Amino acid sequence: MENRKIRVLITKIGLDGHDLGAQLIARILRDAGMEVIYLGKFQTPERIVSATISESVDIIGISVLSPNHTLLIPKVTELLRKHGMNHVKVIVGGIIPEPFASQIMEHGVNKIFGHHSTSEEIINYIKQQSIPEGR
Amino acid sequence: MGEKGEIVVERYKERAYKKETDSGLKLKEYYTPKDIQKLRYEEINDPGQFPFVRGIHASMYRGKIWTRRMLVGFGTAKHTNERLKYCINLGASGLCVVCDTPTQLCIDSDHPLALKEAGLVGVPFASMRDMEELLDGIAIDRVSISFQTPGDPGPIIFSQFVALAQKKHVSFQSLRGSTTNEPALKMFGYETMNPMDISLKLSTDVIEFCIENGMKFHPVVIGGYVFRENGLTAIQELGVSMAAATICLEESVKRGLNIDQVASRIAMVFSVGSDFFEEIAKFRAARRMWAKLVRETFNAKDDLSSALTLSAHTSGISLAARQPINNIIRSAYEFLSAVLGGCQAVDFSSYDEPFSTPSELASRISLNTQNITAYETGILSVADPLGGSYFVENLTNEMEQEAWKIYDKIISMGGLIKAYEKGWVRNLIEEQIHMRQVAFENKGRIVVGVNEFEIPEEEEEKLPIHFNPPGATEEQVENIKRLKNTRSNSDTEKALKRIANGLEKDWSYNLIPDIIQAVQCYATIGEIWGTIRKAIGLSYDPFESFI
Numbered sequence: 001m002e003n004r005k006i007r008v009l010i011t012k013i014g015l016d017g018h019d020l021g022a023q024l025i026a027r028i029l030r031d032a033g034m035e036v037i038y039l040g041k042f043q044t045p046e047r048i049v050s051a052t053i054s055e056s057v058d059i060i061g062i063s064v065l066s067p068n069h070t071l072l073i074p075k076v077t078e079l080l081r082k083h084g085m086n087h088v089k090v091i092v093g094g095i096i097p098e099p100f101a102s103q104i105m106e107h108g109v110n111k112i113f114g115h116h117s118t119s120e121e122i123i124n125y126i127k128q129q130s131i132p133e134g135r
Numbered sequence: 136m137g138e139k140g141e142i143v144v145e146r147y148k149e150r151a152y153k154k155e156t157d158s159g160l161k162l163k164e165y166y167t168p169k170d171i172q173k174l175r176y177e178e179i180n181d182p183g184q185f186p187f188v189r190g191i192h193a194s195m196y197r198g199k200i201w202t203r204r205m206l207v208g209f210g211t212a213k214h215t216n217e218r219l220k221y222c223i224n225l226g227a228s229g230l231c232v233v234c235d236t237p238t239q240l241c242i243d244s245d246h247p248l249a250l251k252e253a254g255l256v257g258v259p260f261a262s263m264r265d266m267e268e269l270l271d272g273i274a275i276d277r278v279s280i281s282f283q284t285p286g287d288p289g290p291i292i293f294s295q296f297v298a299l300a301q302k303k304h305v306s307f308q309s310l311r312g313s314t315t316n317e318p319a320l321k322m323f324g325y326e327t328m329n330p331m332d333i334s335l336k337l338s339t340d341v342i343e344f345c346i347e348n349g350m351k352f353h354p355v356v357i358g359g360y361v362f363r364e365n366g367l368t369a370i371q372e373l374g375v376s377m378a379a380a381t382i383c384l385e386e387s388v389k390r391g392l393n394i395d396q397v398a399s400r401i402a403m404v405f406s407v408g409s410d411f412f413e414e415i416a417k418f419r420a421a422r423r424m425w426a427k428l429v430r431e432t433f434n435a436k437d438d439l440s441s442a443l444t445l446s447a448h449t450s451g452i453s454l455a456a457r458q459p460i461n462n463i464i465r466s467a468y469e470f471l472s473a474v475l476g477g478c479q480a481v482d483f484s485s486y487d488e489p490f491s492t493p494s495e496l497a498s499r500i501s502l503n504t505q506n507i508t509a510y511e512t513g514i515l516s517v518a519d520p521l522g523g524s525y526f527v528e529n530l531t532n533e534m535e536q537e538a539w540k541i542y543d544k545i546i547s548m549g550g551l552i553k554a555y556e557k558g559w560v561r562n563l564i565e566e567q568i569h570m571r572q573v574a575f576e577n578k579g580r581i582v583v584g585v586n587e588f589e590i591p592e593e594e595e596e597k598l599p600i601h602f603n604p605p606g607a608t609e610e611q612v613e614n615i616k617r618l619k620n621t622r623s624n625s626d627t628e629k630a631l632k633r634i635a636n637g638l639e640k641d642w643s644y645n646l647i648p649d650i651i652q653a654v655q656c657y658a659t660i661g662e663i664w665g666t667i668r669k670a671i672g673l674s675y676d677p678f679e680s681f682i
Contacts, residue, residue: 015236015252017324020365020568027569041326042240042681044248066236067491067603071251095456097490097600115456115489116585118576 011039016066045075077108157410158368166525186426189519190477196515202229202480208257210607212268229279243661280312289316313353319379328677363406366568374541398440416530418476447473451484458584462486
């Protein structure tokens with residue numbers, strides 16, 4: 001169990017097709033030794049949560065570059081709660097101006113990484129999120 | 136000496152020069168006649184003369200200032216219409232409209248996946264009603280309009296525009312502007328659920344329709360901007376753009392169209408990045424590459440068909456979210472490269488690009504950057520002012536040579552589509568974007584205010600950003616539902632049936648006249664593409680498996 005790699009789901013949400021950031025992060029996390037499940041574009045909250053369950057994911061990383069974030073991301077956290085997946089952390093990367101950033105944090109997003117975040121910051125943050133016992 | 140003094144001393148000793156351009160070409164300390172001794176004047180020639188390195192018109196900006204544009208698209212068509220008029224009042228000499236994500240993917244605003252997306256990052260073109268409202272009160276026979284509609288919506292939006300002209304009794308010949316209508320963009324981030332062959336067929340239908348009707352309108356704009364913003368270098372942007380154009384040219388020739396007529400209607404839009412001279416050289420090199428491509432590879436006879444109409448969009452990827460006022464300066468320099476490079480039209484990624492679609496203020500600053508350049512700097516009085524510079528001519532030559540290598544590589548793989556299918560495009564993008572990030576993190580690439588010259592978080596500039604009009608998405612969804620209930624549905628169905636029948640005929644049967652009839656009956660983009668998909672054996676709803 002000790003050697004179990006951290007499992008991260010990287011995904012886009014909604015119809016925005018700008019996925020370079022998501023692809024870049026997927027590569028950076030893989031290079032850092034994590035298990036990355038790359039879900040790709042056009043994902044719905046339902047599909048994201050369903051993949052989270054079937055892939056036993058520890059962390060969901062959602063890349064957002066459209067103002068659809070406040071409408072779709074709370075749905076992800078709501079569905080996670082509904083399925084008893086409270087141990088799964090949700091991080092968001094992309095363009096989230098205020099007051100939307102605060103709004104989605106209130107809905108249970110654990111961390112937002114912005115334009116200026118470095119690979120190191122993101123990797124360190126994820127590594128600090130320890131895998132819950134018994135998994 | 137205190138700590139601050141030490142910093143000043145260190146700063147005094149700094150060197151900011153680069154040994155290479157952003158594309159990786161080596162730079163010397165200075166250039167001399169030796170660097171261009173093999174260059175014959177005919178290889179650059181006068182402005183307005185083959186191979187058009189120095190510009191496509193003899194008089195250049197004396198004859199006509201570049202078309203000053205600002206990208207617009209948000210909320211409903213009515214919201215975007217208001218912003219277009221705002222831009223016209225601020226000196227825009229052409230319009231530039233971007234579609235929303237449901238339109239990009241050819242689904243209607245009331246599609247289950249579109250309900251929270253309509254009008255968020257562009258304007259919906261779900262039906263011709265949207266086109267009518269978008270251009271209400273705008274003289275479409277006199278204004279150049281660029282529809283930034285990557286990939287598959289292009290032919291439908293083109294048909295809506297032409298149908299609107301018919302309704303307003305405006306001749307097709309007086310329409311100016313462009314639709315992106317560029318299938319290659321589907322390989323660079325603008326994927327749709329529709330296969331490449333049908334996209335390419337419809338794109339070619341638009342080209343053919345424009346030629347048959349003697350239109351000045353550009354049916355295709357090759358999207359160098361999109362290739363570049365995927366992380367490619369300026370040289371790669373050139374090579375890939377020529378390969379993308381080759382797809383359109385080959386397909387048109389296969390259709391039996393006249394190469395001179397086709398080539399003269401194809402335009403290109405390039406990004407303008409931050410390496411000032413490299414970008415200028417790129418535009419100059421692009422024109423020479425195009426001139427050679429259409430004359431030597433495609434046997435064009437008319438010199439004018441080898442004159443490439445170029446537009447530029449200042450780079451979005453070069454802008455920063457930290458100290459965003461700096462972005463005004465970045466865009467201004469990029470824009471200057473575009474003008475010194477001889478572009479016909481320019482639009483901006485505005486300073487608030489890292490946060491939102493452009494605010495009114497950002498649109499105004501972007502247009503005024505162009506107005507100040509046009510009216511205060513005197514920069515447009517002489518064509519190609521850098522022509523003959525040892526450095527710039529040498530750089531133009533080197534960029535062209537390197538870009539042909541990329542072009543040849545793509546062609547040797549069987550063309551851009553085959554290269555994409557082999558994973559070459561994806562690998563290239565992934566590699567480039569990764570290198571870009573590494574360079575940023577190890578400070579090989581300095582971005583002022585972000586990884587150098589930072590200020591404390593609390594001192595960061597707070598800018599007014601654009602928020603979408605509240606309720607606009609819901610309003611659009613209701614509009615399209617109402618339309619579907621109030622139009623004559625039997626007429627719409629008949630028109631859609633004609634499109635399906637058309638597809639059963641020869642593949643070269645031009646569908647645009649049938650699509651025009653369908654949009655006149657207010658058939659929506661989702662219905663038209665759904666009909667097309669079904670006729671070629673696909674699911675009506677492209678996102679059937681996603682819901």
